[in-house]
Amino acid sequence: MHLQLGQLSHVIISTPEAANRGQEVDKLVLDLRRASADASGVVDLSRMVEKLSAAVISRALFGTIRGLNQAFLTVADNISDVLSGFRMSDLYPSLTFLPVLSGFEGKLKSMREGASSILDAIIDERRSKRSSSRSSREGGEEEEEEDYLVDVLLKIQENPDQIIKAVTLELFLAGGHTSANLIEWTMSEMMKQPRVMQKAQDEVRQAFDEKGDVDEVGLHGLEYLDCVVKEGLRLHPPGPLLLPRESREDAKLCGYMVPVGTKVVVNAWAIGRDPRYWSDAEEFYPERFVDCSIDYKGNDFQFVPFGAGRRMCPGYGFGIEVVKLTLANLLFHFSWRLPGDSRPESLDMTETVGASIARKYPLRVIPVPYRP
Numbered sequence: 001m002h003l004q005l006g007q008l009s010h011v012i013i014s015t016p017e018a019a020n021r022g023q024e025v026d027k028l029v030l031d032l033r034r035a036s037a038d039a040s041g042v043v044d045l046s047r048m049v050e051k052l053s054a055a056v057i058s059r060a061l062f063g064t065i066r067g068l069n070q071a072f073l074t075v076a077d078n079i080s081d082v083l084s085g086f087r088m089s090d091l092y093p094s095l096t097f098l099p100v101l102s103g104f105e106g107k108l109k110s111m112r113e114g115a116s117s118i119l120d121a122i123i124d125e126r127r128s129k130r131s132s133s134r135s136s137r138e139g140g141e142e143e144e145e146e147d148y149l150v151d152v153l154l155k156i157q158e159n160p161d162q163i164i165k166a167v168t169l170e171l172f173l174a175g176g177h178t179s180a181n182l183i184e185w186t187m188s189e190m191m192k193q194p195r196v197m198q199k200a201q202d203e204v205r206q207a208f209d210e211k212g213d214v215d216e217v218g219l220h221g222l223e224y225l226d227c228v229v230k231e232g233l234r235l236h237p238p239g240p241l242l243l244p245r246e247s248r249e250d251a252k253l254c255g256y257m258v259p260v261g262t263k264v265v266v267n268a269w270a271i272g273r274d275p276r277y278w279s280d281a282e283e284f285y286p287e288r289f290v291d292c293s294i295d296y297k298g299n300d301f302q303f304v305p306f307g308a309g310r311r312m313c314p315g316y317g318f319g320i321e322v323v324k325l326t327l328a329n330l331l332f333h334f335s336w337r338l339p340g341d342s343r344p345e346s347l348d349m350t351e352t353v354g355a356s357i358a359r360k361y362p363l364r365v366i367p368v369p370y371r372p
């Protein structure tokens, strides 16, 4: 993973081993297998995928630290819940007393303090792990160094803990829910359209049948899955309004005057559904991306699920890899059915309203193992 983060020029988590996403995805497959043996066989895929992507991102950040991981996940989850959604103060930013009056500011402050003390403990734990493996190596013992993101930041001596904590929390908040959200919506769209599910499944099974399992290297040859993920991003961008910008000078935009200092919100969700740029814009049709040069890397302004420009998502490579790896595993190891006699076209796709658009109702589905 290659990230550019403010004061740091570059941070690289170099290997999938450090990110360790494969292990977490294997765990998800195992949990699904177990659940499929239960009487009803119905699983809450939304919840399972949310858990998976939080585990993947926390492993990449600081590995597994018993007790602390869970505490951090809970606090970070609460912060992200509080931050999503709109508040009165967003509509009337000049009324600066509103966040204080509503209790929003106090709530955030106490959550930040909670996250900060857990992160202090995580940093201390990684620091002592690093120094004990250094002493083992100096004593001639073979000890492999683990490089999680916190370790990389600790190696850069001039980073005060305050910055390490801010970067860790930001990455967790930005990278956890987004990947889960995209997996959940893309699976929902495929449940609704068995034709697409079948085509993606055929591709994945053809690629990995001989090996019997999905691997990250093989993911790059899955052209249809690539189109499916792009189509998921077009219709359900996990950050629908990107990050707010502020205009640095007066500007004229689409005939409107935008004065200096205006908060500008870019609606990536609406852009992805604009019929001027997309035919049958509301339809989930991955084939539109076959032999099409439009990509999500910030150069095609009709498709900006990761934003564009200097504030573009620095974690898109990591996010896409997690999403593809998870989807490929879900498609390879299981066939999927809806509970009872629900028909695919009747699957409820109601969205929540807020800074991120999630499914209003969790995706409840039945996994049927491909191989016993």
Ligand code: HEM
Pocket: 170, 171, 174, 175, 176, 178, 179, 182, 237, 238, 239, 240, 242, 243, 244, 305, 306, 307, 308, 309, 310, 311, 312, 313, 314, 315, 316, 318, 319, 320, 323
């Ligand atoms: C499918 C997964 C993801 C999606 C759809 C996504 C989307 C976005 C979007 C739309 C933005 C705002 C960009 C803008 O305003 O121009 C953003 C920012 C950001 N993303 Fe992601 N993201 C994903 C995964 C990740 C991951 C895995 C990480 C980290 C490991 C990450 C880290 C960040 C950070 C740190 C920012 C803030 C950048 C800044 O403040 O300038 N994202 N992301």
